[in-house]
Amino acid sequence: MNAQTKPNSTKQRPPLPLTIGAAAALVGGGAIAFWALTRQQLNVMPIGANAIPQDALMVVSVSTDTGKWQQLREFGTPRSQAAFDQSLVQFRDRFLKNRGLEYARDIQPWIGKEVTMAFLPPQAGVTVPNPGQPAAPPNAQPTVMVVPIADALKAKDTLEKSPATQGAKWTERDYKGVKVRENQESANQSTSIAVLDTTQVLVANNPNAIERAIDTVKEGKSLAQTPGYGEALTQIQEENAIARLYVNIPAAANTSAANSSRPIPPQTLAQLQQNQGLAATAKLTNEGIQFKGISWLRPDSQRKLNTENTAKTIPTRLPTDTLMMASGGNLKQFWQDYTQGSASNPIQFVNPEALRQGIRTTVGLDLEKDLLNWMQGEYSLALLPAPQGAPAALPASLVFMVQTSDRRAAEATLKKLDEVMATKYAFKVEEAKVEGQSIVNWSLPAASVNITRGWLDGNVAFLSLGAPIASAILPKPTKALAENELFRKSTQSELAPHNGNFFVDMDRVLKLQNFPLLQIPAANRTVLEAISSIGVTAAVTSDRTSRYDVFVGLKKGNNPGALP
Incomplete structure (x- = not known):
């Protein structure tokens, strides 16, 4: 704007109180919007997200609603139903029965609506023996389970009376002000349990893993602080999900590279580090399972989609x-x-x-x-x-x-293919008409091989191998x-x-x-x-996120009985 057209500043500027009021409204509105968004993201976080270390490789949350699992058991054929029931039994025995626990007796009376299990990097479970001692047996994948407490008094009463807690050989220790109870079941199998603020129970399969979870609650970076995680979950939120999944792609890539027999090129590993995560939710419908998935890049990623x-x-x-x-x-x-x-x-x-x-x-x-x-x-x-x-x-x-972007280049390449198939492999190459449109057939009668190529709508090339389906x-x-x-x-x-x-x-x-x-x-x-x-x-x-909707249609099976 030049000097001749410059407006009178006293006429163009709004009064100071109005300016302050508008600024306050904008700041206040932004603060409210930020609070609402943050609260929404916290609400979609899995149970125990504040106790799960940010470098967890994978996090799985499952509903504790027995009605949902009963509904899932109703799908399938007799063989698949039996196989699924056996998987549930193995999971139950691994985490409960082998420790003397019964879900209906010891867990169900006080548990919350969802249990979260986090699989940590192998380093979290490594035990270094003292000099002169034999090497310790290999540890299982370090795992932390977060079990929500819906009724603290009932949880205390139930677990104190449970035969599992009375009969087992438990020891107690203090870790950063948190009481940790432990049971060494075998040379390479143990259980560590801690209660956080009467709202959550942490269960880990080795002492190092539970210490990492406690450290995370007190001062460490947690899953809840993962860049883009809360925003991603809001896009795939399902009110009645039976399960939720998160995969930490950079951490999984690093672990895979460290433990793989096939070396990963540095440039490929760097490319994978541009990714942040993959998350999904699963919801039951009357006809199967509906999944919503999302993957996203790191906020500082140089790559764009x-x-x-x-x-x-x-x-x-x-x-x-x-x-x-x-x-x-x-x-x-x-x-x-x-x-x-x-x-x-x-x-x-x-x-x-x-x-x-x-x-x-x-x-x-x-x-x-x-x-x-x-x-x-x-x-x-x-x-x-x-x-x-x-x-x-x-x-x-x-x-x-495939839809071609250059029909002339495509035709030239396909002509070369015709020549190669005829001269090098002795195919019979001949033109034909289907519904008035030209096609090219490559045939090798002795081997029952039939290949057809042609065009749809002028710019879509097709190639078929097998039965004659051009018509x-x-x-x-x-x-x-x-x-x-x-x-x-x-x-x-x-x-x-x-x-x-x-x-x-x-x-x-x-x-x-x-x-x-x-x-x-x-x-x-x-x-x-x-x-x-x-x-x-x-x-x-967006240039940083991809979404996936997946539906798995399932057959209705027999009404299931009690688990064996």
Whole structure:
């Protein structure tokens, strides 16, 4: 503003009392908003968050409502119900029966609504022997359990009368003003118990772990102070959750690196340190379990997430009888993210370097330069059932779709593939028409191998391996997967727009015969047979957070009796 147009300052400025009043209102409003937000975040924290060290690797909170667990036991097949009951029995015996405790007699009369268990880094449980003494046996994973006290008088009365506390050999000691009771059950198994302010009971499986919990309450950094933790929990809060989970990604990565036989490259470890945590809640519904998940980056992270959520059309391109599908918004970006974290991931679906080398040696192409460079759009990998009349040896087809960002580059690469398949592997490569649209078939009759490639809507390339399914997707499905009631129910989500889906019709997948990619071990089938469907919806909600909605549909089983 120049001198000629400068306004009269006495006319433009508000009176001083009004300025002070506005400032006070802003400060007061901000203080109220901060108090409300802080209070909301404290309310969603798991029980005992103030006693759990901030470097805990994983924290699990479970409801003590026996009605919820009874409802969960009602799902499944007879075999899966028996297996689940056995898991509950083992958990009960490990933490209660082996110590002479009975839940209904000793715990249920006074316990609060949720129990929290924290798994600490191994260093918290290391015992260094004195010089000349033999090495101590290996300790179990250091664990602290926080049990809330809903009725202090009843807790005191119940535990004092319990045969478990009367008969066991307990010793007492003082640690920083807190009375700790301990029972050395064996050379490498012990129990330490402390009561905090008549509101919480700490139970640990070694003395060092309970001391760390007490230190955390008095002066240490706790789970409740983890950056972004409270804010993340408010986004996935469930009033009636049966379980909640938190994974400390940097701490878990450090522990994995220290104990892994496979060295983790420093740059990969540094990349993982950009992450802060992963949290999830689980809630029972009439038809299964609904999970809400969130992952977030550290506040000082230099990495930022791509906030584009562009996965929206794939469910309309796949037919309604699709058995399984996984989709995303940008294949090139997905591959970059996957390769950055794969070196430290104990579960690798695909080894990046092995895939690069495999493509280079088999078809002479560079994965990144020749393929992924034009695969920057929406993509999916799906399993479609064979049409009627297809050979029994081909019960399904694996179908890959990707929206190209450069049709000309894509066509050039696909032409090279045609030449390689014909000259190097003696495939019969020929063009054909389906519903008036051009496709290219690669066939090897002697080996019953059939591959088809083509285009949908001009810019979506597809490649199918197995049964001939081109007529099911060209020019478009008669009825799309998006209209499938099971798919809609399984992937129903508040996340819109989103960045991908995963869906599996478990019943039909398990019934699929003669398909080599789905040879499932019998032990895993017991669990999977209890599931009717799985649906996942993912979205990037900010440049630092990603959200996931997961639904696991479960079959209704027999009415369960008492646990054995």
